[in-house]
Amino acid sequence: MTSSSIDREIAKRLGDRDVRYTRGRRAVVAALAAHDGPRSAAELHAELGNAVPLSSLYRTLAVLEDAGVVVPHFGAKNLTRYELAEWLTGHHHHLVCIDCGAVDDVDVPSTYEAEVRRLVEGIGSLASFRPTGHVLEIEGKCARCA
């Protein structure tokens, strides 16, 4: 999905909910779309500077999360990172480097993904649990730290 079409999708979703797509909110979305992995409030703030003050940034992330535009990711102590929801970017998983802590997205070929889904359904049914989604985090050494 192109960046501008993502923008249009978001404008539509927010419009449907009477939530305004303001300059600050666009800036945060653009910063999230520009990278390939979840980003923290601090990282976004460093990038956006005074254009989006920290308190507004947090509020914006909460608004976008409410609207289903972004999704939080909890992968480190005391740090919430956000990324665009999968209906905008496509389903993917994470590669988490055990050395440098970097988190990168990885798109999974659909044959693999189908297998993951099958396993998840199987495991769920063993435990009287009805799966609606799954998160697979692959831990290891990234190319830089290998």
Place this chain on the structure above:
Amino acid sequence: MTSSSIDREIAKRLGDRDVRYTRGRRAVVAALAAHDGPRSAAELHAELGNAVPLSSLYRTLAVLEDAGVVVPHFGAKNLTRYELAEWLTGHHHHLVCIDCGAVDDVDVPSTYEAEVRRLVEGIGSLASFRPTGHVLEIEGKCARCA
């Protein structure tokens, strides 16, 4: 693994590192072993009361994490939960309820687990990433909330 054999394993591991297995540390381990899923400092404190003051509890969890006895789990905003490491309890995954937020352990039959490992290796090799482990979180509705 029985609770007392877990205790013996931990005593050995801590002894090897000249870390004392004191009353407070035993109490924290017992509280963790008594449940089937990761628990937060607040939850443990509510349970243990003044027997283990909050500051000692946090320190204890840090010591146990250092020694590889417990493992942190980041699954909620601003909250770290801990559980006994897999060499004590066996490899497992998590069922995360999207309604009530509960996190439960689920043991995965070894045939399934082997498939998960195979997929993880395959995905890693597509991305020049050398996997050392994986975390599979299954999101959905638990039996209570179904």
Place this chain on the structure above:
DNA sequence: CCCTATAATGAGAATAGTTCTTATTCCAAT
């Protein structure tokens, strides 16, 4: 069993990430 060195503890202060409050500003529809 008692001493002693050292590790561990407990109480509270300090910190960091995040959320809340409130006055002000912006925006869309009249």
Place this chain on the structure above:
DNA sequence: ATTGGAATAAGAACTATTCTCATTATAGGG
């Protein structure tokens, strides 16, 4: 242009966690 509700900005407040340091408990040697 006006206006009413939504959004913003600044800083105070809050909460989970970590730090400090004086006190206490523990293991090992006598």
